[in-house]
Amino acid sequence: MMMKGLVSHPNGDLTLSEVPVPKIGKNVYTPRDVLLEVRYCGVCGSDIHRWKADKTGVKFPPRKVVSGHEIVGVVREVGPKVTRVKPGDRVVCEIVTFYCGHCPACREGRYNICNTLSPMEGRAHFMTGGGFAKYTVWPEQQLHKLPDSVGDLEGVLMEPTAGSVHSIITRMGVKAGQSVAILGPGARGILMMQVCRAIGAGPIYVSGLDRDVPVRLPMAKMLGADEVINVEKQDLRARIGKLTKGVGVDVVLENTGSVEPIDESLDIVRKGGKVLWAGGGIRGGIIAPVDTYKIIVKEIDVIGEISQVPYDWHTAIFLAATHRVHLKPLVTHQYGLDRWEEAFDLAATSNECLRVAIRP
Ligand SMILES: [Zn+2]
Ligand SMILES: [Zn+2]
Known part of the structure; x- marks a missing residue:
């Protein structure tokens, strides 16, 4: 099965292309893999900088990959060893999914700065594919249930909140x-x-x-x-x-x-x-x-700072669930995936825009 995905290329191009729908049991996260149907995926500043204008110094993924990392999804299918989430659950995704586990930083629990793997090699959306497509696959360990008090659309801001x-x-x-x-x-x-x-x-x-x-x-x-x-x-x-x-x-x-x-x-x-x-x-x-x-x-x-460590997600979800942090007013626009160029343009240039969400 194929689907449309916004693909980030090593040379800096972004194209809306036909890509395969990821399969449970057929990916690096197996047998703890989870198939998500993406509800919304936010357009981050880092997505914009990989798009147009001045790309000096911008880092690109080492391979062709579906981009997008501010994801709200619904679980559709789970691998045989998955126990914490089930089909129908609404979830948000930690982005650091690869780390060596034995370097000094990993031993401190600082997987975001693994001393062995570069940031590009550590993030799901540069390696296995992100949320600018209808489906994506994620490891169970890096999923969090979205609290009932946080809506699908505003949930795209959970990653930047973390x-x-x-x-x-x-x-x-x-x-x-x-x-x-x-x-x-x-x-x-x-x-x-x-x-x-x-x-x-x-x-x-x-x-x-x-x-x-x-x-x-x-x-x-x-x-x-x-x-x-x-x-x-x-x-x-x-x-x-x-x-x-x-x-x-x-x-x-x-x-x-x-x-x-x-x-x-x-x-x-x-x-x-x-x-x-x-x-x-x-x-x-x-x-x-x-x-x-x-x-x-x-x-x-x-x-300095980059990404998050797992405990940051615990705190961020608590703050959003209890409305100590308000996400809704910040999601100012939404677009369907086929209008991604308009969405990126708006996010890059508009003074009125804070966050744009894409609906795949
Ligand atoms: Zn981001
Ligand atoms: Zn490490």
């Missing part, structure tokens, strides 16, 4: 009462803001550009930011200085992928504070000048 939990809690160790500046009000920035809010951090400041004034900054405010700052109208360093009486914020989460916020983040964090540089990671990182003196004399902790 990623935000990974950034805020697992990597940054943000605590209740800590002040936070989030640079960049995209879907990920607003999810990180909500995770900070959920665990009692604050005050929370979110910065953006003129283009973020109509939708993204008001959305950040509505979902719990204490103040939003348009850096094209206000000087970020001056504003944060004023708000923190010259001390700086405890935590800076840089999520823009632009050069200037790298240096800004070192200026607006307090001495002994923590900085996350996450923006631009999805397209292979950015090159930015860093004044190491600022890091040295302020004893700043600069931290």
Whole structure:
């Protein structure tokens, strides 16, 4: 049996092609394989960067593979050793499905940074195929039941929520009462803001550009930011200085992928504070000048992040199920798979769009 799938090619092309429907018992996850019918799959920034425009530095999968990793699916068939899910269950998918299990990082439970396998070799959507197709196959171990209180459509944001939990809690160790500046009000920035809010951090400041004034900054405010700052109208360093009486914020989460916020983040964090540089990671990182003196004399902790570890999913599902994090307002558009180009265009260019979901 064949189906339509949005295939990512090693040379950077994306094509809507005929691909085989995956079969239970005939894949690397057998006998713990689960066949999913995809309800929705979100379009992530990393999908967009593999598409058009400037692909400098962008990493491509080593083989032709159906892309898409922000998946909500319904279980249709299970392998003989599967016990935790059954046909009809609604599930979301962890993306790190391959890791060696014996390197130093894996022994710490940090499968996302397995020292043996590269990120491209570790993620299901680069190896066995993702969610931009009607069916996909997943290992039981990396599936989570979607709580009844989370709808199919908004469920596409569970993966970025787990990623935000990974950034805020697992990597940054943000605590209740800590002040936070989030640079960049995209879907990920607003999810990180909500995770900070959920665990009692604050005050929370979110910065953006003129283009973020109509939708993204008001959305950040509505979902719990204490103040939003348009850096094209206000000087970020001056504003944060004023708000923190010259001390700086405890935590800076840089999520823009632009050069200037790298240096800004070192200026607006307090001495002994923590900085996350996450923006631009999805397209292979950015090159930015860093004044190491600022890091040295302020004893700043600069931290990186990628994907998630399994426990981040436990936390993310709890936060979404109990509505401590609101996903629904962030899924602003949906398209059928045959209109994927329009969907990608919108996600890449629209100021009104936060997350687009594809219906295969
Ligand atoms: Zn993503
Ligand atoms: Zn490993």
